[in-house]
Amino acid sequence: MYNILVCDDDKEIVNAIEIYLSKEGYKIFKAYNGKEALEIMGKEEIHLVILDIMMPKMDGMTTASKIRETKTVPIIMLSAKSEDYDKVAGLNNGADDYVTKPFNPVELIARVNSQIRRYTSLGSFQKKEEGTIYQTGDLIINDDTKQVEVEGREIKLTPTEYNILKFLTKNKGKVYSINQIYENVWEDEAYGADNIIAVHIRHIREKIEINPKEPKYLKVIWGIGYKIEKLEEEPKHAKNIK
Numbered sequence: 001m002y003n004i005l006v007c008d009d010d011k012e013i014v015n016a017i018e019i020y021l022s023k024e025g026y027k028i029f030k031a032y033n034g035k036e037a038l039e040i041m042g043k044e045e046i047h048l049v050i051l052d053i054m055m056p057k058m059d060g061m062t063t064a065s066k067i068r069e070t071k072t073v074p075i076i077m078l079s080a081k082s083e084d085y086d087k088v089a090g091l092n093n094g095a096d097d098y099v100t101k102p103f104n105p106v107e108l109i110a111r112v113n114s115q116i117r118r119y120t121s122l123g124s125f126q127k128k129e130e131g132t133i134y135q136t137g138d139l140i141i142n143d144d145t146k147q148v149e150v151e152g153r154e155i156k157l158t159p160t161e162y163n164i165l166k167f168l169t170k171n172k173g174k175v176y177s178i179n180q181i182y183e184n185v186w187e188d189e190a191y192g193a194d195n196i197i198a199v200h201i202r203h204i205r206e207k208i209e210i211n212p213k214e215p216k217y218l219k220v221i222w223g224i225g226y227k228i229e230k231l232e233e234e235p236k237h238a239k240n241i242k
Contacts, residue, residue, distance in 0.1 A: 002116055005040055007031040007063070008052035008078060013101075017050065020105045021112060034058025038066060046073055048115055053079035053090065061093045068094035072158050074115035078103070091199040096160040098196075114186050119159045134169045137231030139208060139217050141166055150208045150217075160185070161204050164197075165228075168218070173230030175221045201226055 004026045006017045011032065018028040029044055031037040033055045040046070049067060053060040064075050077090035077098040090098050096115060099108050132143040138151040143166065148155040157165065163185045168176065176184070182193035201220075205212040219227050 001025060001027050002047040002120070003027045003029060003045060004112065005029045005031060005037060005044075005046045005049045007034065007037040007050065007055070007060070009033060009055045010052070013052075013078075016105075017108070020109060024109060024113070026112070026116075034060065034063030034066075037063055041067060041071065046071075047119060048073055048112060049075045050078055050112075051075060051095070053077055061089060064090065064094040068158075072119075072156075074119050074159055076111055076115065088195050088199055091196065094158070096158060110188055114188055115159075117187070118163050118185070134166060134172075136169060136172045136217065136228055139169065139228075139231075141169055148208075151210075155207050157204070157207065160200055161207070164200055165204055165208070165218075168226065168228040172228045175225050175227045177225040181226065197226075 051060040074096045077095040080101040134141045178197045
């Protein structure tokens with residue numbers, strides 16, 4: 001059973017989400033502001049967080065940032081605001097996805113299932129094939145240990161960032177549109193995915209590129225999509241990945 005923390009100052013929304021997700025087999029922990037959410041995170045093993053943006057005492061943006069200081073669990077932002085600015089702001093503060101209120105329960109459940117599926121595939125929940133390595137040049141991904149190294153530096157990625165980078169690196173040299181990336185990584189139909197993918201791509205670049213403005217690995221093909229460059233030189237630091 002996977003544990004989900006739902007945090008919203010509207011108790012009716014929290015209770016409704018609990019009903020929807022409990023039927024899917026999830027155990028729900030409830031909080032009504034950011035401080036309560038952080039207290040639960042410190043005591044319980046949480047596998048996914050659903051956070052409202054506008055809350056008293058500590059808002060969702062601040063809470064997401066604090067969670068990201070120590071945790072890589074997926075975060076879904078929940079907000080009545082539908083403007084692109086708020087969506088991007090949530091992603092910049094560590095969220096993996098967002099759902100706009102009023103939300104369709106079927107959509108929320110699908111987003112939760114997708115995030116849980118990808119997150120649990122990164123840890124000890126599911127045994128992976130031994131020693132599966134994807135690489136291009138000195139960018140190395142060990143899909144067994146979930147380690148990412150670039151030119152000898154270990155890179156810390158969120159589950160979403162990891163899955164996007166792994167997908168593109170497995171298919172290095174191929175260009176994928178935003179919708180194709182979303183559908184392959186989220187395993188769901190792409191709808192309004194532009195901001196989600198663009199923000200995650202920017203975060204990945206900031207972590208793997210020495211100079212994000214002149215990327216060596218993660219390239220944008222204007223008007224088409226993104227690709228991981230196919231670099232043939234032999235990695236110099238492969239011995240560090242075990």
